[in-house]
Amino acid sequence: MKRSTVQLLFALCGLVIMGSCSAPKNTASKQGKAPLIAPSEIVEKTAPRLDTVVAIKEAVQEQAAANNPAVIDNTLTPEQKAWEMFREGLHKNYDFAAAMHYDVRKPQFVMIHHTSQSSLAQTVRTFQLAHTKVSSHYVIGRDGRVVQMLNDYLRGWHAGRGKWGAITDMNSVSIGIELDNNGREPFPDAQINSLLVLLDTLKTKYSIPQKNFIGHGDFAPGRKDDPNVFFPWQLLAERGFGIWYNPNYLVQPPITFNPIDALKLMGYDLTNQEYAIKAFKRKYIKSDLSGILTEHDKAVLYDLYRKYY
Numbered sequence: 672m673k674r675s676t677v678q679l680l681f682a683l684c685g686l687v688i689m690g691s692c693s694a695p696k697n698t699a700s701k702q703g704k705a706p707l708i709a710p711s712e713i714v715e716k717t718a719p720r721l722d723t724v725v726a727i728k729e730a731v732q733e734q735a736a737a738n739n740p741a742v743i744d745n746t747l748t749p750e751q752k753a754w755e756m757f758r759e760g761l762h763k764n765y766d767f768a769a770a771m772h773y774d775v776r777k778p779q780f781v782m783i784h785h786t787s788q789s790s791l792a793q794t795v796r797t798f799q800l801a802h803t804k805v806s807s808h809y810v811i812g813r814d815g816r817v818v819q820m821l822n823d824y825l826r827g828w829h830a831g832r833g834k835w836g837a838i839t840d841m842n843s844v845s846i847g848i849e850l851d852n853n854g855r856e857p858f859p860d861a862q863i864n865s866l867l868v869l870l871d872t873l874k875t876k877y878s879i880p881q882k883n884f885i886g887h888g889d890f891a892p893g894r895k896d897d898p899n900v901f902f903p904w905q906l907l908a909e910r911g912f913g914i915w916y917n918p919n920y921l922v923q924p925p926i927t928f929n930p931i932d933a934l935k936l937m938g939y940d941l942t943n944q945e946y947a948i949k950a951f952k953r954k955y956i957k958s959d960l961s962g963i964l965t966e967h968d969k970a971v972l973y974d975l976y977r978k979y980y
């Protein structure tokens with residue numbers, strides 16, 4: 672399954688490269704050595720790109736079927752579905768002249784969840800049922816087994832409604848990781864160790880900033896509370912995923928320090944202040960999950976503010 676997906680991606684990239692390389696070649700041969708080409712002429716000669724996209728898509732499907740005969744009988748792979756959607760990015764009403772230099776957009780956030788389910792298998796099934804309308808890029812079992820369910824470059828449906836800083840469509844910019852957990856229990860070491868390895872891979876591969884490793888509960892306070900209070904955010908921060916305060920240097924913040932502004936600066940949506948404070952405390956305080964900031968909580972917030980913002 673994994674190997675065929677990789678092969679398909681290679682095929683897809685190869686075809687895109689072939690497609691983008693062949694068009695200028697034809698244009699050049701017809702134009703001879705003419706140094707200047709009017710933009711309208713370029714548009715005219717590269718206009719059939721929409722048809723080219725269809726041809727490439729069909730070729731990709733053929734290639735996929737050749738690599739994996741099961742594809743013919745089963746539904747399309749996520750990559751093939753994405754290829755269908757890809758066509759919608761070309762607007763028929765505009766002239767088209769293909770640019771030479773591009774690659775794919777990369778994820779810039781990682782969002783961590785707990786599944787609130789009883790097993791890895793149950794979560795995998797949930798993400799394969801049509802009516803659930805949810806998905807995640809990775810699911811990690813209690814024993815540390817990692818199952819990838821979506822290509823990193825595809826948009827998973829894990830974040831839903833919420834806000835973090837100015838970002839509302841978190842699905843478009845993030846990778847979702849689900850941890851098998853019933854919602855009320857600690858996370859076993861094997862599971863966290865696998866998570867740390869995965870986070871390290873993603874951070875390096877996509878240059879994801881340290882502050883952009885967040886929980887679902889950070890993004891959707893009041894609506895979501897995962898990962899639960901047992902999640903080891905401090906350990907993650909020590910490895911460079913997310914942020915943490917220094918308990919040995921907590922000081923009373925100056926009178927000019929506004930904790931609500933600091934929460935907003937961190938990314939929290941303050942539409943409902945109580946929900947935002949609860950989300951902050953679930954992550955950083957843990958012993959008291961009320962919607963009120965104590966002097967200690969304000970000192971923690973001030974330390975984070977000084978260190979990272």
Ligand SMILES: [Zn+2]
Nearest residue numbers: 784785887897
């Ligand atoms: Zn979640």
